[in-house]
Amino acid sequence: xxxxxxxxxxxxxxxxxxxxxxxxxxxxxxxxxxxxxxxxxxxxxxxxxxxxxxxxxxxxxxxxxxxxxxxxxxxxxxxxxxxxxxxxxxxxxxxxxxxxxxxxxxxxxxxxxxxxxxxxxxxxxxx
Numbered sequence: 001x002x003x004x005x006x007x008x009x010x011x012x013x014x015x016x017x018x019x020x021x022x023x024x025x026x027x028x029x030x031x032x033x034x035x036x037x038x039x040x041x042x043x044x045x046x047x048x049x050x051x052x053x054x055x056x057x058x059x060x061x062x063x064x065x066x067x068x069x070x071x072x073x074x075x076x077x078x079x080x081x082x083x084x085x086x087x088x089x090x091x092x093x094x095x096x097x098x099x100x101x102x103x104x105x106x107x108x109x110x111x112x113x114x115x116x117x118x119x120x121x122x123x124x125x126x127x
Contacts, residue, residue: 045105061101069108080104 044054066083068076083102091097106112 058101058103061099064100064102065105066103067105067107069106069111070113071108071111 042055044052047053064083064086066076066079068079070076087097087100087102090100
């Protein structure tokens with residue numbers, strides 16, 4: 001092994017050790033918490049039918065919101081199935097599903113394929 005390689009390896013080991021010591025340091029300050037972000041508020045969205053909907057359209061109902069997209073092969077369908085089971089459980093417990101509004105909000109509107117929607121979520125959710 002040549003001297004430059006030995007020096008490079010030693011420098012890498014030293015820098016790694018210093019980084020580890022800094023990371024594990026007990027007196028390292030945690031980042032200051034940010035101001036609380038208010039939850040909720042007015043919103044305006046476009047439905048899969050092209051209609052504008054706002055928070056006022058769901059007044060008096062609980063909103064069960066999921067953010068996802070149809071190009072999500074594993075997580076989104078699984079989570080939507082959980083949402084469906086939660087709605088079924090609420091119904092079993094006597095909660096009127098008219099009091100709950102599930103919303104799927106896409107985070108990828110450019111590639112959203114509503115034709116795949118019933119493949120992903122074969123659930124009948126009251127609107």
